Amino acid sequence: MKYGSIGRRAVMAGALLALAACEDGLTDVNVNPNAPTDVAAEFLLPESIRTGVEIILGDGMMLAHTSIWPQQTVELQYPDEEQGNVRPERMDLYWDTLYSSALNDVQAVVEKGRAQEDALVEGVGLTWTSWLYQHITDLWGDVPYTEALRADEGITEPAYDPQQDIYMALLSDLATAQDLLASGEGAGFANGDILYGGDYELWRRFANSLRMRMAMRMSEVDATNAAAEFAAAYAAGGFESNADNAMLVWPGAPYRNPLFEDWQTRDDFGVSATMITTLEALADPRLEMYAEPAQEDGVHRGLQNNVATPPLSISNYSRIGNLWRENGATTPSPVMTYAEVLFLQAEAAARGWIAGDPAALYEEGIRANMQMYDPWGAAAAPTDAEIDAYLAQPGVAYSPATGIEQINLQKWIALYMNGAEAWANTRRIDVPALVAGPDLTLSRIPVRFMYPGGEQSLNAANLQEAVARQGGGLDLVTPLWWDVG
Numbered sequence: 001m002k003y004g005s006i007g008r009r010a011v012m013a014g015a016l017l018a019l020a021a022c023e024d025g026l027t028d029v030n031v032n033p034n035a036p037t038d039v040a041a042e043f044l045l046p047e048s049i050r051t052g053v054e055i056i057l058g059d060g061m062m063l064a065h066t067s068i069w070p071q072q073t074v075e076l077q078y079p080d081e082e083q084g085n086v087r088p089e090r091m092d093l094y095w096d097t098l099y100s101s102a103l104n105d106v107q108a109v110v111e112k113g114r115a116q117e118d119a120l121v122e123g124v125g126l127t128w129t130s131w132l133y134q135h136i137t138d139l140w141g142d143v144p145y146t147e148a149l150r151a152d153e154g155i156t157e158p159a160y161d162p163q164q165d166i167y168m169a170l171l172s173d174l175a176t177a178q179d180l181l182a183s184g185e186g187a188g189f190a191n192g193d194i195l196y197g198g199d200y201e202l203w204r205r206f207a208n209s210l211r212m213r214m215a216m217r218m219s220e221v222d223a224t225n226a227a228a229e230f231a232a233a234y235a236a237g238g239f240e241s242n243a244d245n246a247m248l249v250w251p252g253a254p255y256r257n258p259l260f261e262d263w264q265t266r267d268d269f270g271v272s273a274t275m276i277t278t279l280e281a282l283a284d285p286r287l288e289m290y291a292e293p294a295q296e297d298g299v300h301r302g303l304q305n306n307v308a309t310p311p312l313s314i315s316n317y318s319r320i321g322n323l324w325r326e327n328g329a330t331t332p333s334p335v336m337t338y339a340e341v342l343f344l345q346a347e348a349a350a351r352g353w354i355a356g357d358p359a360a361l362y363e364e365g366i367r368a369n370m371q372m373y374d375p376w377g378a379a380a381a382p383t384d385a386e387i388d389a390y391l392a393q394p395g396v397a398y399s400p401a402t403g404i405e406q407i408n409l410q411k412w413i414a415l416y417m418n419g420a421e422a423w424a425n426t427r428r429i430d431v432p433a434l435v436a437g438p439d440l441t442l443s444r445i446p447v448r449f450m451y452p453g454g455e456q457s458l459n460a461a462n463l464q465e466a467v468a469r470q471g472g473g474l475d476l477v478t479p480l481w482w483d484v485g
Contacts, residue, residue, distance in 0.1 A: 041112045041121050042192030045128070048105035049194055050255070052132050053248045055097050056420050057333040058258035060090065063269045066139075067419030069446050070412065070426040071434050072275050074303045076314040077268035082306050084442035084476060092452040094139075099148065103132055107149050118186030120200050124193070126177040127207040130170045131335065134214055137166045138424045139449040141473060141480045142466040144459075145169065157459045160466035163481040164222075167214060171229050174211040178204055178236050195246055195335065206246050209238035209341045213421075216344050217428055219351070221482045227353040234345065234354050239338040242372055247332035259320070259417070260328035267325070270317045273302030278413070278432065282395055285382035286370060290416055291318040292325075306437025306445070323378050324417060331376055334418050339369035343411040350403045359398035362407050363391055369414035405431050430485040446476035447483060 055061055064081050067073040075082050106128050113122030137143050145166045147158035161169075181204035189198055196202045211233035218226035239245065250257045262269075271291040279287040280300070287300060294301045295315040303310055303317045310317065323331055342365030349356035370382040370390075382390070390396055398406060408431035415422035426434065427447050436445050451473055455463045463473075472478025 039108070040192075041109045041125075042189050044105040044109050044112075045124065045189065045192045046194045048102045048109070048128060048132075049248065051097060051105070052102040052128075052135075053333050053335065054258050055094055055102065056135050057248075057335070057418065059262035059269075061094055062417075062419035063259075063262070064090070065419070065446075065449075066423045067417070068272070068305060070419070070423040071272040071305045071432075072412075072416055072419065072422055073320060074270045074272045074305050074317075075268070076270045076303060076310060076317055079306075079308055079439075082437070083308055083439050084306075084446065086446075086450065086476060088450075088453050091450055092454050094449070095452040096454065098132060098136055099144075103129065103136075104149055106132065113186070116186070118188065119180040119183045120186040120188035122186075123177045123180030123200070123207070124189070124203050126173045126180070127203055127210065128195075130174050130177070130207075130214075131210060133166065133170055134210065135420055137163050138217070138420070138480070140451060141448055141470055141478075142166075144462075157462060159462050160469075162469065167218065167482075168225075171211055171214055174207045174214070175232065175236075177207040178211075178233075181207065195248060202244055202246075205237060205239050205244050206336065208233045208236045209246075209336055209344075211236075212238055212341060212344045212348070213336070216347060217424065217482050219347075220428060220484050223351075227348075227351070230344075230348050230353050234348065238345075239336075239341045242338050242368055245337045245372065246335035247337070248335060249332045250330050252330050256329040257324065257331050257333065259324045260331070263325040263328065267319060268314060270314070270319055271300075271302050273304045274432065274434065275413075275416070276300055276302035276318060278409075283390070283393065284413070285386040285390060286413065286416075288321075288380040289323055289373070289378055289382070290321050292321055294318055304437045306440040308439035321380065323373060323376075323380070327379075331373070334372075336421075337369070337372060337414075337418075339365050339372060339414045340411065340418075340421070342368055343407050343414065346407045347404055350400075350407065358400070358403050358407070362398045362403070362410065365407075365414065366391060366396075366410055369410075404429070427480070427483045428485070442477055444477050447479050448473070448476060450474055450476055 063073055064075065068075060068081060080087065106125055110122055110125035110129060113125055133145065141163050142160045143166070144158035145161040147155045150158065181200050184200065188200060212230055215226045215229035215233060276287065276291055279290065291300050293299060294317055297316070300318050301316060319325060342361050345354065345356060346358045346361035346365060348354045349361060350358040367387055370387050373381055408425065408429050411425060412422055412432060415425065434445055451463055467473040470478060
């Protein structure tokens with residue numbers, strides 16, 4: 001069944017996140033409901049989606065790591081990560097939660113789909129597994145993949161796969177997912193799809209869009225395979241409008257946007273000076289949506305990243321926009337968007353990988369991003385007139401001579417509040433050109449996560465092999481396979 005409206009998706013998200021359905025039966029009094037012998041795919045999928053989004057797009061990883069290192073946001077009060085002092089326990093938390101919870105749940109979904117010969121369940125599972133693994137390998141590089149999640153088979157110390165091999169495997173899985181979802185075969189999910197409400201055509205477009213993202217990531221290290229994979233995914237068909245966006249809609253208490261939850265107890269994350277000065281230089285109307293004026297004087301003022309002690313009190317700096325803070329309880333988390341896909345296609349067209357007009361795709365990407373939050377009543381969202389005026393500016397108008405740089409600058413702006421992808425793309429293409437602040441203790445702005453302490457003690461031999469193969473990995477400054485800039 002297809003659910004076309006955002007409202008229907010929000011209601012379904014609330015019902016499924018709660019997972020409150022139960023059956024009466026006095027004959028079941030001797031059965032422990034908290035120790036099920038089997039869990040259906042419709043219960044595993046929402047747990048995997050929610051957990052993955054909360055970790056990758058929540059306040060911990062994003063506001064303390066992946067959005068400060070591409071200089072979108074900034075730590076105003078506790079700038080440990082700004083200086084390069086990453087708390088090791090956070091690396092353990094992210095790794096353990098992604099593997100033992102999010103990935104473990106969705107792997108069971110894939111297995112159930114195969115066992116039941118349900119192409120729709122398997123296709124959804126493969127697509128979500130690929131989204132999770134894409135982030136994991138883009139954070140850490142070489143990671144357990146082939147032997148991961150196989151403790152039941154006695155593999156408790158899994159080998160690490162090279163990132164290049166993981167990428168090619170995921171691209172293959174996404175092609176398979178596209179075919180499974182296109183087949184329409186199987187019963188699918190009666191409940192449990194909190195991302196698309198059982199719309200398998202949107203899942204199919206998501207699989208192809210994610211394949212485009214991963215293909216473009218290889219642009220600087222394996223252009224031949226990158227072009228071929230991108231062209232195949234483009235031909236299969238990705239997102240076609242903002243209605244296709246993969247957005248996790250938070251229904252409200254007790255399932256609220258984690259950035260809003262963070263605002264309930266602390267308010268010490270601001271907007272980077274790099275983001276604010278860029279938006280101001282372009283007269284970008286998204287400034288009002290992205291950043292609140294400083295409480296002290298009503299001026300939009302960003303703090304430079306990598307500063308140990310702000311020169312002014314934190315009330316003198318812009319906080320993250322109220323769309324995510326004060327009014328953010330139900331603001332959706334952007335898993336992947338049409339705007340990003342348009343920028344990917346614009347760059348592919350500029351590189352000659354696909355037919356198309358890079359300028360038109362670039363402009364459409366800007367417009368799609370500026371309109372993305374309209375359904376959620378973003379008070380400061382740009383109007384149509386503001387968008388038209390912005391696109392008409394000489395400093396924004398597309399130029400073939402600087403096209404790829406322009407595309408990726410606008411993509412960086414558009415990926416605000418999608419820190420992991422913003423950081424990954426900035427590492428790939430070095431746009432914008434980031435300059436470290438004065439108090440960074442490292443040799444460069446971080447370009448990877450360091451491996452968690454648990455792996456160093458429990459899987460040491462395989463980890464050390466991976467570290468040696470990559471030329472590092474226990475630090476924050478050794479580039480990943482695709483990062484050759």
